[in-house]
Amino acid sequence: MSAPKGEPASTSQVTQPQTAADIAGIPPGTVMTPGFVETAGRMIYVWGWPLVNHYNRSLAMAGVPEPGRNGGVLPVAPPGSISMLTDYIQADQKFVTCPNQDTVYGAGYQHLDTQPVVIQVPDFGDRFFVYQMADSRTESFCSIGQQYGTKPGFYMLVGPNWKGETPKGINAVCRASTDLVAVLPRIFMDDTPQDRAAIRPLVNQVVLYPLDQFDGTMKTKDWAKTPVFPAPKTEGQGEMKFVVPEKFFDELPTVLKGVPPLPGEEAIYATAHALLEAAGRDPSIKEQLTRIAVATEQEVIAPLFDFRNNGRPVGNGWTSPSNGARWGFDYLSRTASAKSNIYDNAPNETRYIYTDVDSSGTRLTGAGGGAYTVTFPKGQTPPVKGFWSLTLYNKHHLFEPNALNRFGVGTKNKDLKYGADGSLTLYVQHASPGPERESNWLPAPEEEFSLYIRAYWPDAPITEGRWTPPAVTRPH
Template identity: 55%
Template sequence: MKPTASLFKVALLSTCLLGTSAALAQQPPAQSFSDLNMPSAEVTPHPEYIKALARTAYLWGWPMVNMQNRHDQITQAPEPGRLGGVLPVAPRGQIGMLADYIEPSQRFIACPNQDVVYGLGFFDLDEEPVVVQVPDFGDRFWVYAAYDQRTDQFGELGKPYDTKPGFYLMVGPNWDGETPEGITGVIQSSTSLANIVPRVFMNDTDEDRAAIQDLIDQVVVYPLADFDGEMKTIDWSEAPAIPNPSDSGGGGETQWVVPENYFDQLGGVLDAVAPLPGEEAMYAQFRWLLDLAERDPDIKQVLVDEAIATDEEVIKPFLRWEHNGRPAGNGWNRSTNNAEWGVDYYDRTGTARSNMFDNRPNETQYFYTDYDASGEQLVGSNSYTVTFPADALPPVNGFWSMTMYDEAHFFADNDLGRYSLGTKNTDLQMNDDGSLTIHVGATKPEDAPESNWLPAPEENFSLYIRAYWGKDAILDGSWQPPAIEVAE
């Protein structure tokens, strides 16, 4: 009897497996990374090779240099207060809080949110662990987003996690001290440099502004050495204004990464931020690049020139939403891996440029676009309608909003002082069929209720939907934002 084809396949598979096993048995033992040969700083590489590696180094480390520079400026504050009268700031190891929505004039962070009361603080957690107070927020949505130097979130503090009121100790990766009695929980960052951005939801009413004050006055962070087990309070409505020594350089975000200085700062990042698994070889290449530049001024100049070019050619285009995240339907994009970047360097750098300090996906999903339903640029001289069908508002456990931003991703001043519409607006008018239409443009249409009008500048603008604590349809992508139609 002749062997069947199946028997031939089994025999072949067995031979391959045996051959593989034999080959593996002959392999030398795996080397540790420290045993591998490293590049020599004594070689003379040609400039195009240096440019290629420099561009990679610039894109990879841009968010972390960004974080370092924000830390260095914000912690210069002599006391908790409001930088330029608008931005919450504090010395290292403390936090500043607002008492209302953030002012449209701030330029510290692009794509600010006008649904929450913000706080901000930066820390060096190996040197100085901090205590984070959590008051009893009741049914109000809140989340304290803590970020390491990679801009990844760490810890779980917020309504989605059913966090209990109390005192939470935040420590660095190398902290080995004792946790004092009275601490509710310990949260560890993967890097010593870290920051925290509390967000506490507030309706856009005088009643809710009054109701929230006692709560936010208990949102306080301070060094572990000051912990005494008693809930501390600060009247944030009386926080002092602190002069702002910097200039944003126009209507855009403060320039947190200066290309000419980047490669002078990269070595500090490599020292402070331990490599993720698999990043060791990349760290070695970048250190080699810095060693070359230290030996040769001409190579250093190549690095500076390439940093300037990369900032213009690669970083700047991230302000276009088509380069951020992935398609979400009807011409919108949605955020991807937000605040849980891992080795998604593309979206990490894109978000650091366009809208830094996203919440992680289970806390918030972001949808954004520059275009209407026909693919044309949104411009305020047109009028648009955005209609959410009945029973198809963003499905959330927290809140949702739609915000209008100018070309630089900031609020555009308008007579109503209105920059977003959503859950916080208790006077939105529904259509007869239960749907909701939001009107967007520089001029309110005659037949549109003013409560449903989102003013826009005459120039180009973008729209941005936030879905805080989204339900399954938000998380799995089955919910799609509505089309943006040009009004007839």
């Protein structure tokens, strides 16, 4: 607004907007009450949990000497490479919860500022594939897959601070927002011997290597011949523990250095640094932060493992996050998925829909002869351009070994039996439903379990919320 006519313009009330660099945090040495430490410490723990989880998973792979398989079942590789399986992931692994048995997996963690890498995409034809690139926030940052019309060839992955030349022959460059990323290819495979044979030469061309090894030629590796390393030691029956509350605030400074704040996160970082500074000079604050971490793990993080506390209701007792790998400032959903089933694909790539309960709201269990049916009416299987599956997980969100070695059913299965009316009924129970129904049987443990729908390349009825998953019913 201009000054009144005849009066000089005054600048005494004019202030310039602050920039991020101008915004100071709590000055070092400021007294912090226990109540403030409690409030801020809990928030920082919930916010930072996925970052510490991702970081420690990378350390668990960093020591392997070359691409291989932990325990013969889990792909592991040092930075500058990935490891690929040649079949579905098997039941006897505890490195990651909620794996699928629809795709052939690959995995590897990279430090892209230090070592940019090239990843190869073979000609998959009409076979579904998607390469997930997850940064330190578990956000996807690169679009490589069938739904993107990705062309065969070479793709370069670089870190936020990398400055270099892109060599000729590179189809595209994907820049991460963090140095540390996870690379997780997924390639669809039918559950048939014929497709297992057909996919092998394609998988052998899914290779990742440092940029300085790029020469414009498609490299191959026989992934069936990679070494087997001893399976890592685990405690208990669940997933390996990648966030140890007692160590969280000791590990957080290293993690923060590798993950710059998003615009708008400066206050969170300033508060975290202030807490860490205070803990460094006052042992009582350090002890309090450790107690806070332990309590928050039990009271806040642990309940997020249950699928009914993850995402939003989508009907019939099922829930689903609509923003997987696109978390932004949704720290609740980001942490819930990191706790229950880390490394979601982006929502346009895969929609994850899950339930812990039947149609009456009762916890799913195979105890006492518990038997359930899931019936998709004619034409009402999950609407996808890719494929779909229904997978069963035990109470630890891992596969439960069974005589059929079957943990999920869906598009991959060629022997599913449909009813006379065109409907598809799946039988979820511990005991066999009988020879005539066994092709549609999803074996359950004699204890609590969860069900999990994956809709790969979901169609509009799913992405727009117009498709409702079927009820899980318990016949009387």
